[in-house]
Amino acid sequence: MLEKESAFIRFHALQSTITFGVFFVLSLFFSFIPFVGWAFNLIIFLLSLITWIICMIKAYQGEMFKLPVVGDIAAKQGP
Numbered sequence: 001m002l003e004k005e006s007a008f009i010r011f012h013a014l015q016s017t018i019t020f021g022v023f024f025v026l027s028l029f030f031s032f033i034p035f036v037g038w039a040f041n042l043i044i045f046l047l048s049l050i051t052w053i054i055c056m057i058k059a060y061q062g063e064m065f066k067l068p069v070v071g072d073i074a075a076k077q078g079p
Contacts, residue, residue, distance in 0.1 A: 012059050015074035019055075019067060023048040 023044055030040040051067070058065035066075065 008062075008064065010077075011064065011074050012055070014077055015067060015070055016055065018070045018073060019051060020048060022070070023051075 027041050027044050030037040030044065033040070055065065055067070066072065
C-alpha cells in the first residue's frame, strides 16, 4: 500500500494482504468450533501454504498472477 511507483508490487501486496487476511479470519472462526475446527484449520493452513508458495513463484517470475475473486479486487484498487 505504501508503494507509489510500481503497480506490480502494489497489486501483489494488496492481493496477498486480502488473501491471507481471509485465511486468518477463517482460521480464527474455526478455532472456536470444538473437535472439527482443528481439521478445518489444518486444511486452511495447507491451502494458505500452497497459495503462498505459488504466489511467491509467480511474482518472482514477473508474472501478474491473479487469484480468483481476490485478484479482481486488488486490480480494481490500482490505477
